[in-house]
Amino acid sequence: MRIAIDRLAVAYDDRRVIDGLSLTIDPGTIFTLLGPSGCGKTTLLRAIAGFVPVAAGRILFGETDVARLPAHRRNIGMVFQDYALFPDKTVFENVAYGLRARRTDDAAVRRRVGEALDRVGLGAFADRLPAALSGGQRQRVALVRALVIQPDVLLMDEPLSNLDSKLRHQVRETISELQREAGITTVFVTHDQDEALAMSDRIGVMNAGRLEQVGAPAEIYRTPHTAYVADFIGAANILSADLAAPAAAGATVRLAIGGRHVGAVCPQPLPAGPVRIVVRPEDIAMAPADGATDEMLSARVVRRHYLGAKTGYAVTLTDGTRITIDVSGPDHDRFATGDSVAVRIDPSRALAIAP
Ligand SMILES: Nc1ncnc2c1ncn2[C@@H]1O[C@H](COP(=O)(O)OP(=O)(O)O)[C@@H](O)[C@H]1O
Numbered sequence: 001m002r003i004a005i006d007r008l009a010v011a012y013d014d015r016r017v018i019d020g021l022s023l024t025i026d027p028g029t030i031f032t033l034l035g036p037s038g039c040g041k042t043t044l045l046r047a048i049a050g051f052v053p054v055a056a057g058r059i060l061f062g063e064t065d066v067a068r069l070p071a072h073r074r075n076i077g078m079v080f081q082d083y084a085l086f087p088d089k090t091v092f093e094n095v096a097y098g099l100r101a102r103r104t105d106d107a108a109v110r111r112r113v114g115e116a117l118d119r120v121g122l123g124a125f126a127d128r129l130p131a132a133l134s135g136g137q138r139q140r141v142a143l144v145r146a147l148v149i150q151p152d153v154l155l156m157d158e159p160l161s162n163l164d165s166k167l168r169h170q171v172r173e174t175i176s177e178l179q180r181e182a183g184i185t186t187v188f189v190t191h192d193q194d195e196a197l198a199m200s201d202r203i204g205v206m207n208a209g210r211l212e213q214v215g216a217p218a219e220i221y222r223t224p225h226t227a228y229v230a231d232f233i234g235a236a237n238i239l240s241a242d243l244a245a246p247a248a249a250g251a252t253v254r255l256a257i258g259g260r261h262v263g264a265v266c267p268q269p270l271p272a273g274p275v276r277i278v279v280r281p282e283d284i285a286m287a288p289a290d291g292a293t294d295e296m297l298s299a300r301v302v303r304r305h306y307l308g309a310k311t312g313y314a315v316t317l318t319d320g321t322r323i324t325i326d327v328s329g330p331d332h333d334r335f336a337t338g339d340s341v342a343v344r345i346d347p348s349r350a351l352a353i354a355p
């Protein structure tokens, strides 16, 4: 089922938290809303679910505008951070709940709930109460409870946040597998960029109730359009530089920075003047200071982390800007704290964006 959100506004006590947000999610895909706490992820998800009223705009499931339908008429499955299982019902009855509400006959309930629990390895736990399960098991119950009703749309609000890192990875795999098997259109909310990059077909990075950028994970990581997105998705260095003449989208430009020059690509058109360079730590090379050319920046090593396969360096440029550099390959650990070095930013990997 395709989801199309059109100029949506959601308000709490007349304060608009989301205002004019539009978004399309292709059928069968997993779309992640990513952003820091308070940016409006839960509010948007709850508006899609029907748990908060919509002040303006449309929410289409296929051809149907559900924006003013009550939650129980939207055929959604929802998974929450705190599992939200019924504590006094067995695992079986938790999963059966939605089917019983739809007046499914007993034999079909037994069969579907049994199959669903088996699918996530919890067949033997049907008679337990939620309190007798681990966090990972509880979240699997919540996941199959959401899916067993065959919803049109699956909505998940930070479902992995209460799990420790090993369980988080396991449940993440389970979610991805079941989502693909069911071919269900899914909206996944997280503030964790790794989770978003690993799980999503597309990601929408949210900032203060707006979608700052929407794209495939590699697109968001490789070509962030703003410093906010670059900063939020993985480690990014952000440097100030100057652009001599206006540049078109896609152009490769030569930027002045402290008397030297750095090449970069412009994902968006840019006017002449101050710009920012966004570059990942793995896209900067380091050389001994005596080999410096016009395309290199002078720097001094201030910190060094040996990580086995690579070394992470922090260096300061002559203007005091601190950047991080990941060096891999032979001799990646050859520089020491205090060394004067020359750094070269890979011009095909660096982005020039508006300041
Ligand atoms: N029930 C509510 N009443 C009033 N304001 C709320 C309510 N829920 C959330 N907000 C506000 O709406 C904004 C977005 O919150 P939320 O959607 O929960 O963000 P996120 O899920 O990204 O952390 C925040 O400023 C938050 O304080």
Ligand SMILES: [Mg+2]
Binding pocket: 041, 042, 043
């Ligand atoms: Mg939230």
